[in-house]
Amino acid sequence: MKSSAQVVVIGGGVVGASVLYHLTELGWTDVLLVERKELTAGSTWHAAGGMHTLNGDPNVAKLQQYTVGLYREIEQRSGQDCGIHMPGGLMLAGDRERMDWLRMAQARGRYLGMDMEIISAAEAKEMFPLLAEQHFIGALFDPAEGHVDPTGVTRAYAICARQAGAEIYQHTWVSDLRQRPDGTWDVITDSGEIHAEHIVNAGGLWAREVGRMIGLELPVLAMEHMYLITEDMDEVAEYNAATGHELPMGLDFDGENYIRQEGGGMLLGTYEQACVPWSPREAPWTFDQQLLVPDLDRIAPSLEIAFKHYPALADAGIKNVINGPFTFAPDGNPLVGPVPGLRNCWVACAVMAGFSQGGGVGLTLARWMVDGDPGEDIWAMDVARFGSWASLAYTNAKVRENYSRRFRITFPNEELPAGRPLHTTPVYDRLTAHNAVWGAGFGLEHPLWFQRPGEEPREDVTFRRSNAFPVVADECTTVRERVGLTECSNFAKYRVTGPGSAEWLQGLLTNRLPRVGRINLTAALEPGGHIVGEFSVARVGTDDFFLFGSQIAEAHHSRWFLGHLADGVRFQALGLSLVGLSLAGPGARDVLQSVTGVSLATEDYPFMTFRRIDVGMIPAYVGRMTYTGDLGYEIWVAPEYQRALFDLLWQAGQPFGIGLFGFRALMSLRMEKMFGTWFREYRPIYTPAEARMDRSLKLDHDFIGRAAVEAELTRGPARTLGYFDITPDPAEPADVVGDEPIWHDGTVVGWVTSGAYAHYSRRSLAFGYVPSELAVPGTMFEVEIIGQRRPARLLAEPVLDPAGQRMRA
Numbered sequence: 001m002k003s004s005a006q007v008v009v010i011g012g013g014v015v016g017a018s019v020l021y022h023l024t025e026l027g028w029t030d031v032l033l034v035e036r037k038e039l040t041a042g043s044t045w046h047a048a049g050g051m052h053t054l055n056g057d058p059n060v061a062k063l064q065q066y067t068v069g070l071y072r073e074i075e076q077r078s079g080q081d082c083g084i085h086m087p088g089g090l091m092l093a094g095d096r097e098r099m100d101w102l103r104m105a106q107a108r109g110r111y112l113g114m115d116m117e118i119i120s121a122a123e124a125k126e127m128f129p130l131l132a133e134q135h136f137i138g139a140l141f142d143p144a145e146g147h148v149d150p151t152g153v154t155r156a157y158a159i160c161a162r163q164a165g166a167e168i169y170q171h172t173w174v175s176d177l178r179q180r181p182d183g184t185w186d187v188i189t190d191s192g193e194i195h196a197e198h199i200v201n202a203g204g205l206w207a208r209e210v211g212r213m214i215g216l217e218l219p220v221l222a223m224e225h226m227y228l229i230t231e232d233m234d235e236v237a238e239y240n241a242a243t244g245h246e247l248p249m250g251l252d253f254d255g256e257n258y259i260r261q262e263g264g265g266m267l268l269g270t271y272e273q274a275c276v277p278w279s280p281r282e283a284p285w286t287f288d289q290q291l292l293v294p295d296l297d298r299i300a301p302s303l304e305i306a307f308k309h310y311p312a313l314a315d316a317g318i319k320n321v322i323n324g325p326f327t328f329a330p331d332g333n334p335l336v337g338p339v340p341g342l343r344n345c346w347v348a349c350a351v352m353a354g355f356s357q358g359g360g361v362g363l364t365l366a367r368w369m370v371d372g373d374p375g376e377d378i379w380a381m382d383v384a385r386f387g388s389w390a391s392l393a394y395t396n397a398k399v400r401e402n403y404s405r406r407f408r409i410t411f412p413n414e415e416l417p418a419g420r421p422l423h424t425t426p427v428y429d430r431l432t433a434h435n436a437v438w439g440a441g442f443g444l445e446h447p448l449w450f451q452r453p454g455e456e457p458r459e460d461v462t463f464r465r466s467n468a469f470p471v472v473a474d475e476c477t478t479v480r481e482r483v484g485l486t487e488c489s490n491f492a493k494y495r496v497t498g499p500g501s502a503e504w505l506q507g508l509l510t511n512r513l514p515r516v517g518r519i520n521l522t523a524a525l526e527p528g529g530h531i532v533g534e535f536s537v538a539r540v541g542t543d544d545f546f547l548f549g550s551q552i553a554e555a556h557h558s559r560w561f562l563g564h565l566a567d568g569v570r571f572q573a574l575g576l577s578l579v580g581l582s583l584a585g586p587g588a589r590d591v592l593q594s595v596t597g598v599s600l601a602t603e604d605y606p607f608m609t610f611r612r613i614d615v616g617m618i619p620a621y622v623g624r625m626t627y628t629g630d631l632g633y634e635i636w637v638a639p640e641y642q643r644a645l646f647d648l649l650w651q652a653g654q655p656f657g658i659g660l661f662g663f664r665a666l667m668s669l670r671m672e673k674m675f676g677t678w679f680r681e682y683r684p685i686y687t688p689a690e691a692r693m694d695r696s697l698k699l700d701h702d703f704i705g706r707a708a709v710e711a712e713l714t715r716g717p718a719r720t721l722g723y724f725d726i727t728p729d730p731a732e733p734a735d736v737v738g739d740e741p742i743w744h745d746g747t748v749v750g751w752v753t754s755g756a757y758a759h760y761s762r763r764s765l766a767f768g769y770v771p772s773e774l775a776v777p778g779t780m781f782e783v784e785i786i787g788q789r790r791p792a793r794l795l796a797e798p799v800l801d802p803a804g805q806r807m808r809a
């Protein structure tokens with residue numbers, strides 16, 4: 001065994017093998033993989049091998065497309081049969097909501113170049129004669145679905161990697177990991193030690209235990225999963241004889257099952273409600289290419305539906321029942337990337353769909369390691385999307401919820417209840433008493449809207465407009481005409497201090513730094529000029545700054561800043577040690593002025609001021625800005641003052657008609673002011689020129705990515721962020737939720753990033769990227785909302801207060 005290597009990949013399942021292969025593809029050949037038993041010994045060997053390209057996140061869908069497309073290539077290069085079958089797949093809808101969902105999925109697929117077709121139940125029956133047509137109202141057919149041989153695929157990756165110089169040691173168990181002061185690793189195995197520059201945890205069923213070797217508690221949990229294989233069926237043989245090909249795969253959302261042909265019979269898997277975690281606290285190292293005891297009672301309710309929906313199955317003999325464990329993160333997406341806070345330590349785990357996602361996971365992780373950047377927008381898979389709140393018990397609750405909802409619709413306005421409320425701010429009870437409807441982001445509860453007194457604080461989930469619609473409209477009116485109060489703790493807050501802080505930040509941020517006492521908007525870029533983050537920077541001293549950014553990206557952005565840290569500079573994520581309330585609306589100044597001795601007149605406290613002042617008796621940092629685009633203030637305090645601050649402002653606001661508003665109103669208000677947001681308009685796949693971040697960009701200083709920005713500005717961006725005024729269907733109005741295709745002259749030319757109904761302006765608005773030559777104000781487009789193409793006019797400026805007079809008043 002080698003005693004040193006540039007990379008040691010721990011785990012020889014399909015994911016570890018893919019990482020190894022992709023590292024060699026990118027030119028890193030001093031790489032090796034250690035596997036405690038034999039390749040595929042974890043969850044890989046007993047997988048059903050199904051694969052598909054559809055995913056709720058278009059960026060993950062793209063990586064799934066890549067994965068599915070890779071198999072022929074590795075099969076050919078390795079000479080290893082991957083058992084590729086591509087019969088296509090049917091997603092079956094039993095009701096209108098699911099049909100809407102399928103239409104939206106088809107629409108999302110359009111701009112990814114996916115060629116999927118909506119068909120009737122009768123057409124579905126023709127393609128898949130085993131189904132009982134009366135239970136369905138239609139289906140989506142995806143020709144790019146299929147299945148592979150899990151062992152063949154893993155071996156093919158391994159053979160290609162070996163051909164390029166990688167080594168693989170089987171029957172080699174990693175028992176410990178120790179980091180040296182220089183950031184390299186000693187990998188302790190039962191066959192000796194390996195000194196590695198980088199380690200990759202691809203430990204699959206044991207990824208959590210491998211993490212614990214270095215003090216990490218990764219949010220990953222294995223669940224038991226069952227599928228059965230029938231004896232050969234006459235119906236299958238007849239279909240094969242008549243058509244000359246195998247049956248397409250089927251996904252029955254109502255029955256919570258998937259089905260495909262296996263030999264001369266059928267394979268049926270279920271995601272049952274009575275789901276069971278495997279080894280919830282610790283996975284045994286003795287588990288080795290084993291299966292679990294099947295429990296048909298547990299899946300009996302799903303089988304009952306399956307036998308109704310596919311009657312021929314009821315009469316087929318069951319040849320085999322497989323019960324095996326495989327892993328999930330709390331949201332069902334993989335955990336990939338550099339572990340925050342640890343040098344040269346990478347993960348590629350919690351991959352629940354290894355045969356749809358394994359290739360994309362390997363590709364992006366290898367790029368991240370070799371090039372310093374994943375090369376794609378992989379936010380949905382980034383290990384940094386979870387924080388310390390994702391504890392063992394939280395993960396358990398969320399993974400079970402996720403598993404049991406695998407085939408359920410999650411509506412765009414739906415907030416899933418498991419593991420909540422967990423992380424709350426001090427005003428949580430105050431806001432609950434005001435009938436708040438809560439949502440959660442990065443684990444933290446934040447108010448979405450405030451139900452009317454006496455009515456249940458609950459939102460009807462829907463793709464269209466919900467019961468929140470009129471209430472949020474009133475909240476918007478309160479802000480625009482009087483004064484609104486909301487909680488703004490759900491921003492990420494960072495403090496940067498120490499000698500050299502200004503110089504350090506200036507080299508990272510696209511805007512010039514504000515003067516002391518001022519705030520400005522800025523972005524951070526990677527060297528290729530793509531957006532890494534978008535922040536407000538407030539300066540309280542020469543070398544003393546607050547940064548405000550997206551809360552969900554707190555760990556992600558911290559990792560980036562800390563990765564660039566200069567000597568002497570202290571970068572600190574403040575978490576909930578700083579919490580906030582925000583006042584917005586024409587009466588905001590009057591309310592705040594009534595509780596502070598500091599003059600808030602515009603000449604003394606102009607727009608974009610940030611100062612430490614007392615509010616009542618409470619020491620606070622007060623920034624004159626709000627995301628509503630109105631006159632407003634964000635008031636930041638230590639958590640122990642937040643309740644007193646709330647009571648003070650609420651009381652002081654009464655004469656001015658103060659009302660509470662939540663996140664939904666904020667999204668509506670920011671849309672009519674044409675304010676973009678991180679994770680939707682601003683993501684690592686876009687550049688500041690494309691995103692029109694002009695006011696955050698000053699080319700008077702050097703910063704990471706500047707050369708790329710200048711080059712792009714010279715040639716002009718290929719696509720541009722547009723702002724659209726949409727005419728919804730008057731009979732059944734619905735607004736965009738994001739990821740809808742944008743049509744022009746009969747072809748899909750772009751996609752929506754986000755949008756909302758702007759209640760105060762009474763417009764349905766959206767942001768979306770289109771080719772720059774089409775981004776001409778007044779141009780007509782169509783946005784496809786739930787299967788309907790609705791007219792959309794590209795606007796030049798915000799629909800409300802384009803000159804920005806309200807916020808400067």
Ligand SMILES: Cc1cc2nc3c(=O)[nH]c(=O)nc-3n(C[C@H](O)[C@H](O)[C@H](O)COP(=O)(O)OP(=O)(O)OC[C@H]3O[C@@H](n4cnc5c(N)ncnc54)[C@H](O)[C@@H]3O)c2cc1C
Pocket residue numbers: 010011012013014015016034035036037038039040041042043044045046047048049050051172173174175202203204205206207210225226227322323324325326327348349350351352353354355356357
């Ligand atoms: C019943 C069932 C059906 C499934 N069907 C499908 C399907 O149809 N389609 C699909 O895409 N996915 C399916 N899956 C999921 C699929 O199996 C997983 O996504 C995939 O196997 C994950 O691969 P992995 O490499 O991450 O993990 P694993 O396969 O668990 O591999 C991890 C490897 O790491 C090794 N290891 C761990 N710790 C150490 C250590 N300390 N030292 C050395 N080696 C170590 C283990 O021995 C193991 O071989 C199914 C799973 C089950 C259980």
